[in-house]
Amino acid sequence: MNECIFCKIIKGEIPAEKIYEDDEILAFLDIKPVNPGHTLVIPKKHYEKMEAAPDEVVADIFIGAKKLMKTIKEAMSADFVALSVVGIDVPHFHIHLIPRYFNDKMPVFWPKKEYRKGEKETVAEKIKIFL
Secondary structure: OOOOHHHHHHHOOOOOOEEEEOOOEEEEEOOOOOOOOOEEEEEOOOOOOHHHOOHHHHHHHHHHHHHHHHHHHHHOOOOEEEEEOOOOOOOOOOEEEEEEOOOOOOOOOOOOOOOOOOHHHHHHHHHHHOO
């Protein structure tokens, strides 16, 4: 994809602070980090979303992410590293690895909602139909 910013980073057309690279994946620092050390892990081949990527690519990304999570946690003296697959900011499958601290005053996750009576069962059935 010619206009994809991540594809341009892979090709070296746009600079990035790369922290890991192999034949299949690239990891580099996010330019607008949630916390210092916030890293993006991407496949070198363009897939717009995770569900479009072959299982082998998804496995490579998550295995690489696991290795990097341990490294980032230690390097940044973080309490833990949050992993997020959001996919709305850049249309190239990627994982965010975000060093987190128990006292960083940031939400752990999105605000939570309650199911109405009977809604949980309806939603579960609706999802299971598509399996």
